[in-house]
Amino acid sequence: MNKERYKEITNEIVPKEDKLKNGITAFIVGGFVGLLGQIIVSVLEGNFDVTHKDATSIMIIILIFIASLCTALGFFDNLVSKAKAGLIVPITGFAHAMTSSMIDYKKEGLITGIGANAFKLTGSVILYGVVSAYIFGIIRYLFFGG
Secondary structure, three states: OOHHHHHHHHHHHOOOOOHHHHHHHHHHHHHHHHHHHHHHHHHHHHHOOOOHHHHHHHHHHHHHHHHHHHHHHOOHHHHHHHHOHHHHOOHHHHHHHHHHHHHHOHHHOHHHHHHHHOOOOOHHHHHHHHHHHHHHHHHHHHHHOO
8 A cells, every 4th residue: 555545544534623623622721721820829829928929839839739630540631632732731731741651650660660751751841941941041131131
């Protein structure tokens, strides 16, 4: 079978994506995650006398914990299949990627399993995030005076 025929067959079998619907769903769910984060920050500032800077740090920790817990309990993937990129793009997606890597390799032990594979999926995100921050920091320093 040649490549063109194979592509025709796979195009017939693979279900078509509704990109507009997926985009709207991701926008709404991602917005809800942002709203949840803002509610957490507001509650921390208003009820617990926490500074805005500390409240945002605590909010990130809470969202990471929720995403990691949902991953560990086994239903984050089901949520993502319905919510699309709305749950993958924010910090919750990063937490899910780390937690799922650790869960996949937990049988190999703490060091060679969990420790060695914790950043398997997220290492590239961290790498390119640091490199991008470095480049944009240099650009800001050169063109905007620090």
